Amino acid sequence: MAQANGPLGLDLCEFHYINLKHRKDRRAEIQSEFKALGVTRFARFEAIADANGALGCAKSHETILSSASISEDQPLMICEDDCQSIADRAAIDAVIEEFFYNTHLDVLCLAYNAKNGFAISQNLMITSDTQMMSCLF
Template identity: 40%
Template sequence: MCKKKEMPESKFGFVDHVVYINLDHRTDRWDQILAELAPHFPPEKVTRFSAIQRENGALGCTASHIAVIEMAKAAGWKNVLVVEDDAMWISENFEEAYATLERLAAGAYDTIMLSSACARWYIGSLKLITAQTTAAYLVNSSYYETLLSNFRESRDLLESLSDGNQYALDQYWKRLQQRDNWFVVIPSLMKQRPGYSDIEHKNVDYRL
């Protein structure tokens, strides 16, 4: 009698929903991010958000993230994993980093960054001091409104200033990070895929 093949242990059960942000014309990234997410999340837990495009790429990015958190709040998800379409798993770190994410998500948290750049954190607790990149982060429902308030301030400043790079989303949210319950997964669980950036209007490789 053939032995029944055992299915791999399910991961990410603590994630209520995933939303990936994707510009309509970036069908290449649409395919890529689905290939990253499909092995770990059932289709009913994954939603595509059609990214908001602006001449100022940073403003479009901020507007998109606002809309995604508003979506999560309206849907009543207990948490949401927000990923941009250039996010990819770091295979060599996956098991260790996943275990760290699972441990952090089991505790009290506001936001957990799965990918980070220029990060500083407290050794041991992984409590965040400062970090940037909006490539992949998990937000607790209790924190939606706080994050939305910060994101809307970022948007308003970007709209009113001709040179407002310091108010870009992943710069402006730094004022929340040390104050509130932000954590960072170290080593990172995800990174940004090298390629053409519609925000930067050039090929980029952040090597995160």
């Protein structure tokens, strides 16, 4: 696990974003979002196209997860190309750090619609029916 005096928040993360080849507009938008947050290292994953868009999206997430070099010291962040931050960098960093240093948690979803769940802190909650996968760690 990363040292507390090492990289923090978003700086801890390995970034990937999912983008359909023909959506150059969304590619520019997500890269602009990253730049606004101070994220300079990221990789584009060409989305798997499917007649069922949700299935193509899920396949894209699964492919990144199965091929990425996952490490205890560096969380993997996967965003879709339409992800927009409504929080500032400091707030996002605080959530990521709290999640990362909590050994009881495995997945952080920054963009979601939770139908149930319970708060474990001011920043985090545990759910069993989380919908949407716009931005996962």
